[in-house]
Amino acid sequence: MKFNRKDLLGMRELSREEIQLILDTAIPMKDVIKRDIKKVPTLRGKAMVTVFYENSTRTRTSFEIAGKYLSADTVNLAISSSSVQKGESLRDTIKTIEVMGFDLMVMRHSMSGTPQYVARNTSMSVINAGDGQHEHPTQALLDMYSIRESKGTLEGLKVAIVGDILHSRVARSNIYGLSKFGCEIRVVGPSTLIPPEVERMGVKAYYSMEQALRDVDVINVLRIQRERQEAGLFPSLDEYANMYMLSNRHLKYAKEDVLVLHPGPMNRGVEISSEVAEGSHSVINEQVTNGVAVRMALLFLMMGGSKDEIAG
Amino acid sequence: MRLLVKGGRVIDPDNDLDQIMDLLIEDGIISQIGIDIDQTGAEVIDARNMLVCPGFIDMHVHLREPGFEYKEDIVTGTRAAAVGGFTAVCCMPNTQPVVDSAPVVRFIREKAEKAGLVRVYPIGTISKGQAGQELSEVADLLAAGCVAISDDGKPVVKANVMRNALEYTKMFGIPVLSHCEDMELSQDGQMHEGYFSTIYGLKGIPAAAEELMVARDIRLAELTGGHIHICHLSTKDSLELVRQARARGVNVSCEVTPHHLTLSDEILGDYDSDAKVNPPLRSAEHIQALIEALQDGTIDCIATDHAPHHREAKDCEFQLAAMGISGLETAVAVIMDRLVQEGQLDVYDMVRLFSCGPADILGLDGGTLNIGARADLTIIDPAAVRKVEPEKFQSKGKNTPFKGQILTGWPYITIVNGKIVAREGSIV
Numbered sequence: 001m002k003f004n005r006k007d008l009l010g011m012r013e014l015s016r017e018e019i020q021l022i023l024d025t026a027i028p029m030k031d032v033i034k035r036d037i038k039k040v041p042t043l044r045g046k047a048m049v050t051v052f053y054e055n056s057t058r059t060r061t062s063f064e065i066a067g068k069y070l071s072a073d074t075v076n077l078a079i080s081s082s083s084v085q086k087g088e089s090l091r092d093t094i095k096t097i098e099v100m101g102f103d104l105m106v107m108r109h110s111m112s113g114t115p116q117y118v119a120r121n122t123s124m125s126v127i128n129a130g131d132g133q134h135e136h137p138t139q140a141l142l143d144m145y146s147i148r149e150s151k152g153t154l155e156g157l158k159v160a161i162v163g164d165i166l167h168s169r170v171a172r173s174n175i176y177g178l179s180k181f182g183c184e185i186r187v188v189g190p191s192t193l194i195p196p197e198v199e200r201m202g203v204k205a206y207y208s209m210e211q212a213l214r215d216v217d218v219i220n221v222l223r224i225q226r227e228r229q230e231a232g233l234f235p236s237l238d239e240y241a242n243m244y245m246l247s248n249r250h251l252k253y254a255k256e257d258v259l260v261l262h263p264g265p266m267n268r269g270v271e272i273s274s275e276v277a278e279g280s281h282s283v284i285n286e287q288v289t290n291g292v293a294v295r296m297a298l299l300f301l302m303m304g305g306s307k308d309e310i311a312g
Numbered sequence: 313m314r315l316l317v318k319g320g321r322v323i324d325p326d327n328d329l330d331q332i333m334d335l336l337i338e339d340g341i342i343s344q345i346g347i348d349i350d351q352t353g354a355e356v357i358d359a360r361n362m363l364v365c366p367g368f369i370d371m372h373v374h375l376r377e378p379g380f381e382y383k384e385d386i387v388t389g390t391r392a393a394a395v396g397g398f399t400a401v402c403c404m405p406n407t408q409p410v411v412d413s414a415p416v417v418r419f420i421r422e423k424a425e426k427a428g429l430v431r432v433y434p435i436g437t438i439s440k441g442q443a444g445q446e447l448s449e450v451a452d453l454l455a456a457g458c459v460a461i462s463d464d465g466k467p468v469v470k471a472n473v474m475r476n477a478l479e480y481t482k483m484f485g486i487p488v489l490s491h492c493e494d495m496e497l498s499q500d501g502q503m504h505e506g507y508f509s510t511i512y513g514l515k516g517i518p519a520a521a522e523e524l525m526v527a528r529d530i531r532l533a534e535l536t537g538g539h540i541h542i543c544h545l546s547t548k549d550s551l552e553l554v555r556q557a558r559a560r561g562v563n564v565s566c567e568v569t570p571h572h573l574t575l576s577d578e579i580l581g582d583y584d585s586d587a588k589v590n591p592p593l594r595s596a597e598h599i600q601a602l603i604e605a606l607q608d609g610t611i612d613c614i615a616t617d618h619a620p621h622h623r624e625a626k627d628c629e630f631q632l633a634a635m636g637i638s639g640l641e642t643a644v645a646v647i648m649d650r651l652v653q654e655g656q657l658d659v660y661d662m663v664r665l666f667s668c669g670p671a672d673i674l675g676l677d678g679g680t681l682n683i684g685a686r687a688d689l690t691i692i693d694p695a696a697v698r699k700v701e702p703e704k705f706q707s708k709g710k711n712t713p714f715k716g717q718i719l720t721g722w723p724y725i726t727i728v729n730g731k732i733v734a735r736e737g738s739i740v
Contacts, residue, residue, distance in 0.1 A: 113629075
C-alpha cells in the first residue's frame with residue numbers, strides 16, 4: 001500500500017488502513033533511532049521546512065530530528081520574528097517558502113483551519129503540526145503507536161481523555177483516530193470544558209473521574225492552560241486539581257494495567273501528580289521517542305517511499 | 313414610449329394577482345394589465361414562461377460608500393442590484409463617515425441618482441457616530457431622505473438608548489432596524505456554536521447571543537409602542553419570540569437572508585472564509601425552522617445583507633477573515649433554485665417576500681403593480697440555468713459561498729421607471 005496524500009491535515013480524513021500503514025512504518029523507524037548510527041539515506045535530496053506560528057519546542061524538534069535521521073534537509077522558520085512583524089500576508093509567506101524549493105512544510109498555527117488554507121494555496125506537501133483547537137494528527141498517531149506498542153492492539157480498548165476537551169486538538173485527533181479502531185472513548189472534565197454536542201462524535205462525556213475511569217485501559221491526560229481559568233471557565237487551579245488531577249487514588253478505578261499518557265509539557269500538580277507521571281503506568285517519556293518514529297514514518301511516506309525500503 | 317411585457321405570469325401579491333397576462337408601461341408608469349393588449353408602437357418583451365413581478369426591494373445592503381470604496385461603491389453596488397433583479401435597495405449607514413447627518417444622506421442620494429440604475433433608500437444611524445450613546449437627529453435624517461434607522465453592523469448595547477429610539481421613531485412611523493447580538497456571548501466567535509464548531513475547533517456563537525437581544529428589543533417595542541424590525545434573523549427561538557410578540561400585538565417585523573435559509577454550518581469544514589458571516593450560518597434545525605416561518609408568514613421579507621469585502625480581507629487565516637457575503641447577484645437564483653424549485657416555498661410567496669414585504673415594512677412607494685404606479689419590474693426566467701461566477705460579478709465583492717454552483721431560475725430583465733436596466737446578468 002502506498003500513502004497517496006499530498007497533505008496530512010487531520011485524523012478525521014484518514015482511513016483505518018492509512019493509520020495502520022503509518023503505525024506499521026514507524027516500527028522500523030524506531031529501530032533506526034536506537035541504532036548507533038542514526039541515519040538512513042532515504043530522503044537525501046529532499047527539503048522540508050517547519051513553520052511554527054505558535055511556540056512548541058517539543059513538536060518542532062521532533063519533526064526536525066525525524067527529518068534529519070532520514071537525511072532530509074531541514075530548516076526551521078521562527079515566524080514570529082520575521083514576516084508577520086513586517087505585515088506580510090500568510091499567503092505571500094507561504095509562496096516565498098514554496099519557491100525556495102521545499103518539498104514539504106510542517107505547520108503549526110494558533111488558528112484552526114490555517115493548514116487547510118495553506119494546503120489549498122501551495123504545491124508543497126503540508127503536515128499539520130497542530131492548528132488551534134482543531135487537530136493535531138501526529139500527536140494522535142504517536143499516542144496510538146504508544147498504546148498499540150504496550151497493549152499489542154488498539155481494538156476495543158477503553159480510553160479516557162481527561163481535562164480541557166473544549167480547547168484540545170489532541171482530544172479531537174485522538175477521538176477520530178481511536179474510534180476507527182473500535183475503541184470506547186470517554187471524555188471527562190469540568191462541564192465548562194466539555195464542548196457542545198461532543199457525544200455526537202461517538203464518545204461519552206463525564207464530569208466524574210470515578211465514573212469515567214472505571215475499567216479503562218488507557219488514560220490520556222491533557223494539559224490545562226492557565227488562561228482558561230482567567231477566562232472564567234473554572235474558578236481556580238486548586239479547585240481544578242482537587243477534582244481532576246490524575247493521582248494514584250484515581251488509578252484504582254481503572255484496569256490494573258492501565259496506561260497513562262500525556263502529550264506534554266506537563267503541569268505537575270495541576271492535571272497530573274508527579275507520582276503518576278513517574279509511576280509504572282506512565283509511558284510519557286516513551287511517547288516522545290515514539291513521536292520521532294511516527295513523524296519519520298510520515299515524512300518517509302509523504303515524500304515518497306514504500307515500507308520495504310527501510311526494513312533492510 | 314410604450315413597453316409591453318407580453319404573455320408572462322404576472323404575480324402581484326399586493327393585488328392578489330397571479331395570472332398569465334400582458335402588462336403595458338407608458339412613460340414609466342404601469343398603464344394597463346390585461347389580456348391581448350394592443351401592441352401597436354410598443355417595444356415588446358416576450359415574457360412567455362417568465363414571472364413578471366413588482367420590482368424587488370432589498371432592504372438590507374451595504375454599499376460601503378462613502379469611506380470603503382475599495383470594497384464597493386454606489387455605482388458597482390447598484391449595478392449588482394440591477395443584474396440581481398432588484399429595482400431598489402436600502403443601504404446601511406455603517407460607512408465612513410456614518411450616515412448620521414443630512415449631508416451624508418444627500419451625498420448618497422446624489423451618487424445614486426447619478427448612477428441612475430436602481431432606487432437607493434438610505435438608512436440613517438440610530439445613534440450619533442453609531443456609538444450607541446445618543447440618538448441621531450432622526451427628523452433631519454428623514455427629511456433628507458432616510459427611510460429608517462439602524463446601527464447595523466453592531467447592536468445597540470444600551471437598553472435605554474434602544475428604548476428612546478423606539479419611543480422617538482414612533483412619531484415618525486418608521487421602524488428601528490435592529491442588529492441583534494449580545495457581544496459578550498458572541499465574543500471572538502467564528503461560527504454557529506454546536507456540533508460543527510466542536511469538530512472544526514472554531515469558537516462558537518450561540519443562538520442565544522441573538523435571541524437575548526431579540527427578546528430585549530421586542531420587550532422594548534412593547535413598552536414603547538414603537539416598531540422593531542429584526543435584521544437578518546437566524547435562529548429558531550428568535551422566530552418563536554417574534555410569533556409570541558405578534559400574538560400579543562407588538563409591532564415587530566423581521567427579515568431573513570438567502571444564505572441563512574440555504575446553507576448550514578457544516579460547510580465550514582473547508583475553512584472557506586467566503587462562508588464566514590455574522591450572524592453565522594446555523595445548523596439544519598434552524599434552517600428548517602426558518603423555511604417553515606417563510607411559509608407560515610412569520611418572516612416578512614427576504615433581504616441579502618449584501619456585505620462585499622475586498623479580497624485581502626477574505627484571503628487569509630479563517631479567524632482573521634472579515635465576516636460577510638456578497639449577496640445581491642445570487643439572492644433571487646438561490647431562493648428560486650433551493651426553495652422554489654425544491655417545493656419548499658411557493659413562487660407567489662417568494663414574490664411577496666421580495667416586493668410588498670419590504671415595501672410594507674418601510675412604507676415605501678413600490679412593491680406593487682398598481683395601475684398608475686411607477687413601472688419597477690423584476691422579470692424572472694425560472695428555467696434559466698447559470699453558474700455562479702464571482703469573477704463576473706458587477707459587485708466588487710466576490711465573496712460568495714455559492715461560487716461555482718449551478719442554479720436554476722435567474723432574473724431575466726430588471727425594469728426601473730419603465731426603463732430596462734439589466735438583462736440576463738448584464739447591465740443594459
